[in-house]
Amino acid sequence: MTAEREPVAPPVQRGGRSDRFAAVFIFLVSALYVRYSLTFQPPRFRSEVLGPATFPLMVGGLMLVCSTLLFIESFRAEDKPGAPWAVYLPALLLWAALLAYILVFDRLGFPLSTALFLLAALRLLGVRPWWKILLYTALFTAALFYAFTALDVRLPPGEWFRR
Amino acid sequence: MIEVWQHLLFGFGVALRPENLGLALAGALLGTIVGVLPGIGPVGGIAILLPLTFKLPPASAMIMLTAVYYGTMYGGSTTSILMNVPGEASSVVTSFDGYAMAQQGRAGPALAIAAVGSFIAGTLSIIALTFFSPLLASWGLTFGPPEYFGLMLFGLSAVSSLAGDSLVKALLSMGLGLMLATVGTDLVTGVPRFTFGIPYLLDGIDFVVVVIGLFAISEVLVSIEEARGEVRVPIKLGRIWLSVKDFLESFWAIVRGSVIGFYIGILPAAGATIASFLSYSVEKQLARDPSTFGKGDIRGVASPESANNAAAVGNMIPMLTLGIPGSSTTALMLGALLVLNVIPGPLLFQDHPDVVWGLVASMYVSNLILLILNLPLVGLFVRILYVPERLLLPLIVAICVIGTYAVNFSVFDLQVMALLGLVAYYMRRNDYPLGPAILGLVLGDLMEQNLRRSLIMSRTGAMIFFTRPFTAVLIALSVLSILAPALLRVLRPRHRPA
Numbered sequence: 001m002t003a004e005r006e007p008v009a010p011p012v013q014r015g016g017r018s019d020r021f022a023a024v025f026i027f028l029v030s031a032l033y034v035r036y037s038l039t040f041q042p043p044r045f046r047s048e049v050l051g052p053a054t055f056p057l058m059v060g061g062l063m064l065v066c067s068t069l070l071f072i073e074s075f076r077a078e079d080k081p082g083a084p085w086a087v088y089l090p091a092l093l094l095w096a097a098l099l100a101y102i103l104v105f106d107r108l109g110f111p112l113s114t115a116l117f118l119l120a121a122l123r124l125l126g127v128r129p130w131w132k133i134l135l136y137t138a139l140f141t142a143a144l145f146y147a148f149t150a151l152d153v154r155l156p157p158g159e160w161f162r163r
Numbered sequence: 164m165i166e167v168w169q170h171l172l173f174g175f176g177v178a179l180r181p182e183n184l185g186l187a188l189a190g191a192l193l194g195t196i197v198g199v200l201p202g203i204g205p206v207g208g209i210a211i212l213l214p215l216t217f218k219l220p221p222a223s224a225m226i227m228l229t230a231v232y233y234g235t236m237y238g239g240s241t242t243s244i245l246m247n248v249p250g251e252a253s254s255v256v257t258s259f260d261g262y263a264m265a266q267q268g269r270a271g272p273a274l275a276i277a278a279v280g281s282f283i284a285g286t287l288s289i290i291a292l293t294f295f296s297p298l299l300a301s302w303g304l305t306f307g308p309p310e311y312f313g314l315m316l317f318g319l320s321a322v323s324s325l326a327g328d329s330l331v332k333a334l335l336s337m338g339l340g341l342m343l344a345t346v347g348t349d350l351v352t353g354v355p356r357f358t359f360g361i362p363y364l365l366d367g368i369d370f371v372v373v374v375i376g377l378f379a380i381s382e383v384l385v386s387i388e389e390a391r392g393e394v395r396v397p398i399k400l401g402r403i404w405l406s407v408k409d410f411l412e413s414f415w416a417i418v419r420g421s422v423i424g425f426y427i428g429i430l431p432a433a434g435a436t437i438a439s440f441l442s443y444s445v446e447k448q449l450a451r452d453p454s455t456f457g458k459g460d461i462r463g464v465a466s467p468e469s470a471n472n473a474a475a476v477g478n479m480i481p482m483l484t485l486g487i488p489g490s491s492t493t494a495l496m497l498g499a500l501l502v503l504n505v506i507p508g509p510l511l512f513q514d515h516p517d518v519v520w521g522l523v524a525s526m527y528v529s530n531l532i533l534l535i536l537n538l539p540l541v542g543l544f545v546r547i548l549y550v551p552e553r554l555l556l557p558l559i560v561a562i563c564v565i566g567t568y569a570v571n572f573s574v575f576d577l578q579v580m581a582l583l584g585l586v587a588y589y590m591r592r593n594d595y596p597l598g599p600a601i602l603g604l605v606l607g608d609l610m611e612q613n614l615r616r617s618l619i620m621s622r623t624g625a626m627i628f629f630t631r632p633f634t635a636v637l638i639a640l641s642v643l644s645i646l647a648p649a650l651l652r653v654l655r656p657r658h659r660p661a
Contacts, residue, residue: 052354055611063338069331091384102577121557153569
């Protein structure tokens with residue numbers, strides 16, 4: 001049995017408040033989307049064709065209406081005390097690791113960047129001790145490399161290794 | 164009718180080619196493995212395995228994807244019986260009696276009846292599909308752009324109205340998909356849209372990139388919250404067997420489940436989940452002693468498992484014959500076909516008979532493969548459950564990254580994938596259904612094209628949508644499906660505590 005973890009940070013608000021923030025955010029993004037749509041120039045020659053802006057404007061309009069509705073609805077929804085921040089932290093950290101992996105993928109090349117990512121991710125998810133992390137990293141990287149090479153996928157070797 | 168037999172024979176010729184048979188086998192295996200993995204449902208599983216099919220000819224790619232789809236469904240019911248962890252919504256009902264049976268030491272019969280029920284239901288509904296879809300396709304040939312626009316609108320609104328607790332959130336999710344679909348060069352006017360001057364975006368955002376981000380990455384992120392805790396231990400398996408008595412007891416449940424599942428599956432949005440719940444409650448009502456349900460009644464496993472398999476087949480009918488997907492999974496398949504430059508719809512039956520009939524024949528074949536393969540191998544799959552998630556999840560992420568990269572060899576795609584993964588993680592955590600997003604993404608382009616074509620052929624402008632009877636009915640149904648929940652709330656007298 002594992003002991004119940006102490007909440008180390010205030011709980012993340014779900015329900016009403018979170019929805020309200022989302023509604024405002026979506027509204028702003030949709031407004032930008034509509035603004036961008038309005039810049040699309042219809043072609044001068046074929047006037048019978050629906051212009052390039054019409055469909056995006058319909059979609060943007062739908063989003064504006066729905067985000068407004070979400071905003072209104074959010075006052076009726078109760079604030080559910082969600083999980084503490086600590087629960088979301090591993091996922092967010094893994095996402096950060098993924099982002100770092102992607103940003104160096106081209107430069108470091110497939111084998112090195114993948115190994116580094118796996119190292120970080122396995123450690124993050126609580127694999128211990130270190131020799132196990134290293135073993136799995138080596139195993140997975142090799143397996144992925146051979147599997148995808150067999151499937152005829154060209155993986156980047158890394159700029160630093162290409163002279 | 165004779166043509167159907169000829170087509171089917173031709174289809175089996177395609178499906179039984181050694182390479183396609185091998186792909187079906189590989190797909191079924193991989194699908195089952197992915198389906199057994201905790202936290203990865205059929206949609207995420209298919210998304211991860213999509214890049215594998217790019218280099219294949221369309222018929223082979225579809226054959227493999229179908230096998231993967233069946234495999235994931237199969238894997239999902241295994242975990243819901245053994246661990247009470249349904250891999251997807253459509254096997255939730257299975258866990259009621261399946262897990263109870265497993266606890267009583269009857270995991271073997273539960274798994275066996277799930278396999279046998281799925282096989283019988285699958286086969287019955289594929290037979291129905293074989294005869295039904297050419298009829299629907301030839302009816303579909305009479306449709307013009309307005310009818311297609313109406314069908315797509317109805318598909319989108321029906322899926323959104325049934326997708327989650329909040330209609331507004333479902334519509335926002337659909338809007339996200341539609342917005343993503345509008346990125347790229349406008350096909351008709353050549354105007355670049357939402358490209359922000361980035362050359363990568365001129366061709367639009369690749370379907371696979373979006374799907375892997377939305378479904379696979381976000382599923383991994385959600386699973387991580389549980390991955391650091393204790394390891395879940397599945398129940399001991401015992402022998403996989405099925406007595407004649409068990410089979411006879413569940414026979415009619417299987418047949419009823421098949422019929423219910425098939426018809427529900429054809430309807431847009433309804434699909435496997437509703438079919439499994441409905442057939443379970445029908446069985447319970449028909450039973451002489453309904454109190455045994457939920458406590459390990461074998462019919463409670465046979466009926467939903469048959470229904471969700473039959474519904475999965477029924478789901479394919481509107482996708483193949485009209486090009487209108489009614490669920491996330493079929494939307495995914497439609498997207499995969501579009502990537503391969505095959506456009507589903509009535510013309511598919513004329514232009515690509517090898518794809519259609521090869522696919523239909525391979526559905527028979529994969530069904531059989533799964534029955535033969537998985538019963539003996541179930542023990543092996545269960546071993547995967549012992550592999551801790553904290554080892555699997557990093558590996559899955561790496562596979563997603565490489566798979567996405569393989570689409571265009573572009574790091575930009577990877578960034579889009581990661582961003583969408585984070586967005587979808589937020590959406591999942593806040594009860595936004597993801598199905599409407601994928602449907603919007605797949606249907607966005609087609610909807611715009613059909614809207615344009617309708618207006619070009621119309622002399623009365625937008626009135627064309629209301630003067631053609633079938634289109635008018637579809638649009639009315641769409642509006643109704645969106646407004647119905649609100650109307651019901653107003654009409655129904657409220658019960659307030661006094």
